[in-house]
Structure formats: C-alpha cells, structure tokens
Amino acid sequence: MLTDLKQRLHAIESVEMPVEQAYGFSTRSRSSVSKALSAARYYCPICNRWYSRFAPFGLRGRPNARCPGCGSLERHRFLWLYMIGRRRLLRPGCRILHVAPEACIQKRLQTRLHVKYLGIDRYDDDANAEQQDLTDLPYLKNTFDLVICNHVLEHIPDDRKAIAEIARILHPSGHALIMVPIDRNRQSTYEDHNITSPSERHQAFGHPYHVRICGWDYADRISSVGMFVLQAHSTQLTEHMRRMNRINKTVLYDCTLQRS
Ligand SMILES: [Zn+2]
Numbered sequence: 069m070l071t072d073l074k075q076r077l078h079a080i081e082s083v084e085m086p087v088e089q090a091y092g093f094s095t096r097s098r099s100s101v102s103k104a105l106s107a108a109r110y111y112c113p114i115c116n117r118w119y120s121r122f123a124p125f126g127l128r129g130r131p132n133a134r135c136p137g138c139g140s141l142e143r144h145r146f147l148w149l150y151m152i153g154r155r156r157l158l159r160p161g162c163r164i165l166h167v168a169p170e171a172c173i174q175k176r177l178q179t180r181l182h183v184k185y186l187g188i189d190r191y192d193d194d195a196n197a198e199q200q201d202l203t204d205l206p207y208l209k210n211t212f213d214l215v216i217c218n219h220v221l222e223h224i225p226d227d228r229k230a231i232a233e234i235a236r237i238l239h240p241s242g243h244a245l246i247m248v249p250i251d252r253n254r255q256s257t258y259e260d261h262n263i264t265s266p267s268e269r270h271q272a273f274g275h276p277y278h279v280r281i282c283g284w285d286y287a288d289r290i291s292s293v294g295m296f297v298l299q300a301h302s303t304q305l306t307e308h309m310r311r312m313n314r315i316n317k318t319v320l321y322d323c324t325l326q327r328s
Pocket residue numbers: 112113114115116117135136137138139140
C-alpha cells in the first residue's frame with residue numbers, strides 16, 4: 069500500500085500521471101460530476117433540494133413551475149421564504165390556522181414541533197384538515213397568531229365576510245398572510261355576482277371556479293375590514309433568488325390588526 073502510494077506520488081512529481089488518475093478518478097468522471105452539479109440550477113426552499121428543472125403547471129402548462137419533489141409552485145416558495153425570513157411569524161408556541169392547506173407547506177409546518185398547527189378546508193376532505201367554512205368559523209376571537217390563506221378568496225363570493233372572519237380570529241399581535249392572483253394590468257377588481265356557471269366564470273374571470281378578477285385595489289378590500297396591509301412583492305427579492313427558486317412576479321399581503 070505504502071509502495072503504491074510512493075509510486076503514485078513519484079508519478080505526479082515526474083508529470084507521468086495526471087493528478088485525477090493518481091487519486092483514483094479520471095478527468096472524465098470529474099467532468100460528469102461537475103456537469104451534473106451545474107445542471108442542478110434550481111433550488112426548492114421548501115423541500116431543500118436542487119433540480120435541473122421544475123415541471124410545467126397550469127391550464128396552459130406554464131413551464132418550469134412545479135417542484136418535482138414537494139409539488140410547490142412559485143407562490144408557495146415565495147410565501148415560504150417570506151415566513152422563514154421573519155422569526156416572529158413562526159415563533160415557539162405560535163398558533164397557526166392554514167386555510168385550504170397546500171401539502172408542501174402543511175408538511176413543513178406540521179413537522180415544526182414548537183408550533184400549534186390547524187388546517188381547515190371547505191370541500192377537500194383529503195387535505196388533512198378540518199372541514200370549515202371560512203365565512204363562518206367556529207373559533208373564538210383572538211385564537212390564532214398566524215393565518216395563512218393562499219389563493220382562496222378569489223373562490224368565495226362573500227370574500228369580505230371571509231376577511232372579517234380572519235380578522236376576528238386573529239390575535240391582536242398576529243399576522244394573516246393572504247395571497248390572491250392579481251391581474252397586474254388591472255387597477256380595479258372586477259366581479260359580477262350574476263355570473264355563476266363554471267363556463268361563464270371561465271370566460272369572465274379566466275378560471276371556472278373564480279368569482280372575480282383581483283386588481284391592485286384588492287388590498288383596500290382587506291383594509292376595509294380593519295386590518296393594516298403590508299404589501300410584500302416578490303420583485304423585492306434579488307434577481308438571483310427569483311431565478312434560483314423559480315419565483316414569478318407576485319404579491320403577498322401581510323395583514324395585522326395593529327400597525328406594525
Ligand atoms: Zn420542493
């Protein structure tokens with residue numbers, strides 16, 4: 069063994085053998101390793117893994133959107149980065165209400181042993197959640213420190229009532245993180261309660277189960293029930309972060325009962 073090592077060192081010193089060969093791996097294998105590493109250019113902060121690309125998602129097959137590991141989409145990854153970047157949101161003992169839980173985020177929150185997690189869903193009884201109506205919740209006021217409500221309100225005709233319920237059950241020092249799909253070209257939210265069939269809604273609102281198209285004024289609707297709204301834009305992340313985590317242009321409303 070020692071003789072073999074001496075021979076290898078001698079070979080390197082006398083430039084008879086490339087270093088890679090002397091240490092037991094070829095230049096070719098090193099090249100394929102670095103190729104594989106450089107191919108993994110996208111990172112999912114929810115399942116903490118690198119991927120060469122994400123899967124397409126949506127009615128139009130939006131490319132490079134869905135994490136192949138945990139199923140997260142761009143908005144989930146932005147929401148997750150926002151939450152873990154602010155320690156006060158997931159502090160020990162924090163009581164969390166997660167509305168229509170996304171499995172990828174639910175799984176991560178449920179494994180954080182120091183938080184008290186509850187998921188609710190109106191229809192989906194497979195979502196590992198209590199079946200509850202967001203416009204009529206059975207919880208006492210001030211019950212939750214963090215409410216997560218991601219892409220839900222655009223499905224609810226009386227969304228003001230749902231927002232009022234979120235404000236009612238939120239602790240005075242708590243936060244509600246709310247996201248809705250915003251039409252970035254639209255200032256005013258458009259809705260028409262006479263449009264009720266899935267096909268008409270698809271035509272009017274771009275989705276068979278949406279009851280409105282939200283514009284930039286949607287934050288005013290949240291404020292109108294007495295919550296303060298801080299708008300967090302994904303464009304505030306660095307270009308590098310958005311590219312690496314595959315995050316598109318989106319906005320998250322960080323809502324509180326007291327001005328923060
Ligand atoms: Zn993932």
